[in-house]
Amino acid sequence: MTNERVATDTDHTSDVSRADAEAAVRTLIRWAGDDPAREGLLDTPSRVVRSYEEFFSGYAQDPAEILSRTFSEVDGYDEMIVMTDIRFESHCEHHMVPIIGKAHVGYLPDRRVVGISKLARLVEIYAKRLQIQEKMTVQIADTLHSVLQPKGVAVVIEASHQCMTTRGVHKPGVGLVTSRMLGAFRKDASTRREFLAIVGMSAGNVLPNT
Numbered sequence: 322m323t324n325e326r327v328a329t330d331t332d333h334t335s336d337v338s339r340a341d342a343e344a345a346v347r348t349l350i351r352w353a354g355d356d357p358a359r360e361g362l363l364d365t366p367s368r369v370v371r372s373y374e375e376f377f378s379g380y381a382q383d384p385a386e387i388l389s390r391t392f393s394e395v396d397g398y399d400e401m402i403v404m405t406d407i408r409f410e411s412h413c414e415h416h417m418v419p420i421i422g423k424a425h426v427g428y429l430p431d432r433r434v435v436g437i438s439k440l441a442r443l444v445e446i447y448a449k450r451l452q453i454q455e456k457m458t459v460q461i462a463d464t465l466h467s468v469l470q471p472k473g474v475a476v477v478i479e480a481s482h483q484c485m486t487t488r489g490v491h492k493p494g495v496g497l498v499t500s501r502m503l504g505a506f507r508k509d510a511s512t513r514r515e516f517l518a519i520v521g522m523s524a525g526n527v528l529p530n531t
């Protein structure tokens with residue numbers, strides 16, 4: 322897990338051509354024991370590469386830019402803002418198989434708020450990369466904290482990892498819960514409790530049974 326290549330926000334471009342990516346898929350098909358030239362598999366490499374474009378579209382997006390449009394006229398609103406149950410699909414960086422789960426994102430505004438869709442977009446940008454759940458949790462929380470500069474940020478993610486359900490240890494139904502609390506959510510137990518109570522109320526049927 323050391324020396325991993327960490328994509329940065331400016332690391333958008335790939336030096337791999339689409340033709341090379343499709344050739345790699347043909348190699349994997351051959352390696353799996355099938356014939357990439359048979360009719361049913363002829364278009365598969367281009368479909369796989371198009372799927373990967375979607376699965377990993379988060380590398381081409383800048384989360385700070387998404388959060389840059391804020392509203393300051395909130396008429397004295399100074400309570401926490403919590404978006405619950407943001408469903409996401411990601412891929413684990415160890416096996417490149419799906420991580421499916423929900424993120425709960427809250428913050429305590431300091432005059433400025435963002436459009437609520439941007440919280441879901443923030444989750445989406447980091448989900449659409451190769452991930453481990455802990456890293457994704459930290460990235461979402463830290464980005465929101467540094468760009469919006471609120472009084473605090475709280476992120477809880479619950480997810481099911483298909484690398485544990487469809488292969489390897491084969492344990493369906495297990496979920497991993499991760500969290501990151503910053504500012505008031507870290508310092509003040511009652512603020513944290515309020516957030517967790519809101520998230521808890523929305524819990525249940527959260528983890529897909531995959």
Ligand SMILES: Nc1nc2c(ncn2[C@@H]2O[C@H](COP(=O)(O)OP(=O)(O)OP(=O)(O)O)[C@@H](O)[C@H]2O)c(=O)[nH]1
Pocket residue numbers: 413414415452453454455482484485488489490
């Ligand atoms: N901490 C953490 N681990 C993860 C996550 N996704 C997958 N993993 C784990 O990453 C580990 C990789 O372990 P390795 O022993 O290198 O790989 P492996 O031989 O395929 O391991 P098994 O999955 O146990 O078969 C596994 O234990 C996975 O369960 C994640 O989001 N966070």
Ligand SMILES: [Zn+2]
Pocket residue numbers: 413414415416417418482484485
């Ligand atoms: Zn995995």
